[in-house]
Amino acid sequence: MRTDMHVQQGRRPESGPEIWIRGPVALPEEPPPSPAAGAPRRFSWVGTHGGAGVSTLAAVYGGHDCGHNWPGPADPPSVLLVARTHASGLAAALGAVEVFRRGEAPHGLDLDAVVLVADAPGRLPRPLVERVKVIESVIDVYRVPWVPAWRLGDLSGQPPRETDALTRLTGRGR
Numbered sequence: 001m002r003t004d005m006h007v008q009q010g011r012r013p014e015s016g017p018e019i020w021i022r023g024p025v026a027l028p029e030e031p032p033p034s035p036a037a038g039a040p041r042r043f044s045w046v047g048t049h050g051g052a053g054v055s056t057l058a059a060v061y062g063g064h065d066c067g068h069n070w071p072g073p074a075d076p077p078s079v080l081l082v083a084r085t086h087a088s089g090l091a092a093a094l095g096a097v098e099v100f101r102r103g104e105a106p107h108g109l110d111l112d113a114v115v116l117v118a119d120a121p122g123r124l125p126r127p128l129v130e131r132v133k134v135i136e137s138v139i140d141v142y143r144v145p146w147v148p149a150w151r152l153g154d155l156s157g158q159p160p161r162e163t164d165a166l167t168r169l170t171g172r173g174r
Contacts, residue, residue: 041076041078041169041170041171042062042063042064042076042078043062043063043064043076043078043079043080043112043170044063044064044066044071044075044076044077044078044079044080045057045058045063045064045065045066045080045082045115046066046067046068046069046070046071046079046080046081046082046096047066047067047068047081047082047083048068048081048082048083048089048092048093048095048096049068049083049084049088049089049092050068051084052082052083052084052089052117053082053084053117053144054066054067054068054082055067056117056150056155057080057082057115057117057144059155060150060155060159061159061166061167061170061172062170062171062172063076063080063170063172064076070105070106070109071106071109077108077109077110078110078112079100079105079109079110079111079112080112080113080114080115080142080170081093081096081097081111081113081114081115082114082115082116082117083096083114083115083116083117084116084117084118084119085116085117085118085119085124085128085132085143086119086120086128087127087128087131089116089119090116090128090131090132090135091131093114093116093135094131094134094135097111097114097135097138097139101138111139112140112169113139113140113141113142113169114135114139114140114141114142115141115142115143115144115166116132116135116141116142116143116144117144118143118144118145118146120146121146121148122146142163142165142166142169143162143163144160144162144163144166145160145162145163147160
């Protein structure tokens with residue numbers, strides 16, 4: 001009995017028909033990159049308390065300075081909460097994270113991270129380190145060290161080396 005199938009004994013059939021192409025083959029055209037593909041992501045900086053450093057961070061890393069207010073409809077919905085590393089600043093940061101966790105933040109906002117700005121030069125005391133660990137257990141935290149030049153209003157230099165991860169996140173540094 002003869003069949004029209006071209007299967008040799010002991011070999012599996014090919015997965016599809018054999019196709020011959022004559023002449024040069026043009027590669028498919030790649031779609032143009034989307035306008036947002038090369039642009040850094042934009043953020044809204046939101047201070048969890050007075051003096052958190054929102055304006056300084058927005059000037060150095062880019063993004064929208066919301067002060068202590070939630071971003072408006074025209075502002076970037078990606079939120080970076082900002083707080084100082086003193087006891088009341090860390091408590092305010094944790095409270096703001098809880099607002100997002102409970103779903104009480106304005107609709108459409110995304111909490112991306114908390115940015116903790118040093119309230120003084122040097123190391124944090126152990127009780128404050130423990131509070132930072134609590135925040136880090138629920139959200140990404142970026143730390144910004146004490147920068148004497150910023151205290152004097154000089155924002156012209158490069159961001160501190162310790163903030164390279166924050167620079168990559170925001171896509172911009174001076």
